[in-house]
Amino acid sequence: MSDLNLDKLPGGFKGMSTDIGSDQTAFKGVNWGKAMMWIFLLSDTFIFSCFLISYMKVRASVVEPWPYPSEVFALEFMGAPVPLLLIAIMTFVLITSSGTMALAVKYGYEKNKKMCGWFVLLTAIGGLTFVGMQAFEWSKLIFHEGVRPWANPFGAEQFGAFFFMITGFHGTHVSIGVIFLFIFARKVFKGDFDTGKRGYFTTMKSDYVAIEILGLYWHFVDLVWVFIFAFFYLW
Amino acid sequence: MAEAKKEQTTTHKIGIYLWIWGLLFVLSFFSYMVDWYNFQGLLRWTLILIFMFLKAGLIMAFFMHLFWERYALVNVLLWPMTAIACFVGLMVAEGKYTVFSRMFYFFVGGA
Numbered sequence: 172m173s174d175l176n177l178d179k180l181p182g183g184f185k186g187m188s189t190d191i192g193s194d195q196t197a198f199k200g201v202n203w204g205k206a207m208m209w210i211f212l213l214s215d216t217f218i219f220s221c222f223l224i225s226y227m228k229v230r231a232s233v234v235e236p237w238p239y240p241s242e243v244f245a246l247e248f249m250g251a252p253v254p255l256l257l258i259a260i261m262t263f264v265l266i267t268s269s270g271t272m273a274l275a276v277k278y279g280y281e282k283n284k285k286m287c288g289w290f291v292l293l294t295a296i297g298g299l300t301f302v303g304m305q306a307f308e309w310s311k312l313i314f315h316e317g318v319r320p321w322a323n324p325f326g327a328e329q330f331g332a333f334f335f336m337i338t339g340f341h342g343t344h345v346s347i348g349v350i351f352l353f354i355f356a357r358k359v360f361k362g363d364f365d366t367g368k369r370g371y372f373t374t375m376k377s378d379y380v381a382i383e384i385l386g387l388y389w390h391f392v393d394l395v396w397v398f399i400f401a402f403f404y405l406w
Numbered sequence: 407m408a409e410a411k412k413e414q415t416t417t418h419k420i421g422i423y424l425w426i427w428g429l430l431f432v433l434s435f436f437s438y439m440v441d442w443y444n445f446q447g448l449l450r451w452t453l454i455l456i457f458m459f460l461k462a463g464l465i466m467a468f469f470m471h472l473f474w475e476r477y478a479l480v481n482v483l484l485w486p487m488t489a490i491a492c493f494v495g496l497m498v499a500e501g502k503y504t505v506f507s508r509m510f511y512f513f514v515g516g517a
Contacts, residue, residue, distance in 0.1 A: 177476070180476075182476070182477070183477055184477055186476055186477055186478070187476070187477035187478045187481055190476060190477075190478040191478055197478055198476070198478055198479045198482075199476055199478065200476065201475070201476075201479055206479070209479065209482075209483060213482075213483060213486060216486070216487065216490070217486075217490070220490045220493070220494075224490075224493060224494055224497050227494070227497060227498070227501065228497045228500060228501045228504075229501075230501075231498065231501030231502065231504075231505060232501045232502075232504035232505040232508065233505075234505065234508055234509065234512070241441055241444070254441060254442065255438065255441055259434075259438045262434050262438070263431070263434060266427075266430045266431060266434055269427075269430070269465065269469060270423065270424075270426075270427035270430070270469075272469075273423045273426070273427070273468075273469045274420070274423055277417060277418065277420060277423060280417040281417055383471075386469075386470075387470055390465055390466075390469045390470045391470070393465060393469075394462055394465050394466065394470075397458055397461045397462050397465070398458065398462070400434075400437070400458075401437065401454050401455070401457070401458040404441075405437060405440060405441055405450075405454050406454075
């Protein structure tokens with residue numbers, strides 16, 4: 172990667188055809204781990220799309236009225252129900268953590284161990300907050316409102332199944348991300364990326380590019396939330 | 407000099423991240439306002455979709471660095487997503503047909 176001079180290669184669509192037709196690495200200047208993460212994220216996009224599209228299809232074709240999310244997800248605040256309050260806070264928490272991750276990646280590029288580590292840790296805490304709020308939201312719906320995958324008091328029965336499936340799958344992604352963020356925060360602070368120490372599961376040397384790969388995953392989780400927020404909560 | 411140039415392709419000024427971060431906050435706030443003011447119908451959908459695509463675009467382009475990647479990678483990602491958008495369009499039409507036939511056989515009755 173280091174001996175490759177990207178500036179000398181043609182750009183744009185011409186560059187694309189020469190890159191792919193070069194009989195070499197198709198993704199010039201892209202670390203293989205990063206390319207693999209992109210491919211994984213693309214396949215994850217397909218899964219989330221399948222969930223959201225089937226949800227949309229069912230919601231568009233049920234004859235019973237769909238539960239109105241603005242009221243279902245309202246939160247009592249100072250005695251008055253505020254629509255979507257918790258969801259709005261969750262959105263802001265996730266965007267905040269996405270921003271701190273972007274900064275962590277930036278400082279990772281600059282091999283700034285301290286700043287990178289703190290921002291990764293901050294991101295992990297943001298993610299943890301998000302998961303905590305989601306757990307609160309779930310328990311409120313399950314124990315207080317009696318929402319079940321097969322029934323709910325608000326309207327169309329399919330609501331529960333889609334809600335738990337989609338937000339649950341997203342929450343699982345966030346949780347896995349949080350675990351990795353904590354592990355990588357530790358690795359950054361330990362200086363593994365500076366010394367190139369080899370990891371537990373791989374013989375490859377540790378490198379700050381791992382922070383960028385982790386960042387891609389974390390931004391993707393935020394990206395999915397953008398779509399869930401729009402299609403599930405705002406619709 | 408060559409070294410400095412190589413660095414520039416991988417690291418970016420902090421300002422760009424802060425700008426995008428701020429924009430994401432503003433856009434999220436706007437999309438929350440869509441619900442707050444209870445816009446309905448076509449206006450609601452247009453606003454929701456505009457804010458959604460702007461946010462998704464900003465995250466992908468700058469936070470995920472796609473803006474700086476070569477077209478070989480960008481196109482591998484964007485064309486499948488375009489196919490998904492077509493799939494969404496197909497399923498919207500299908501959903502409309504399903505609800506139409508449900509209502510039709512409920513009120514008019516089948517053979």
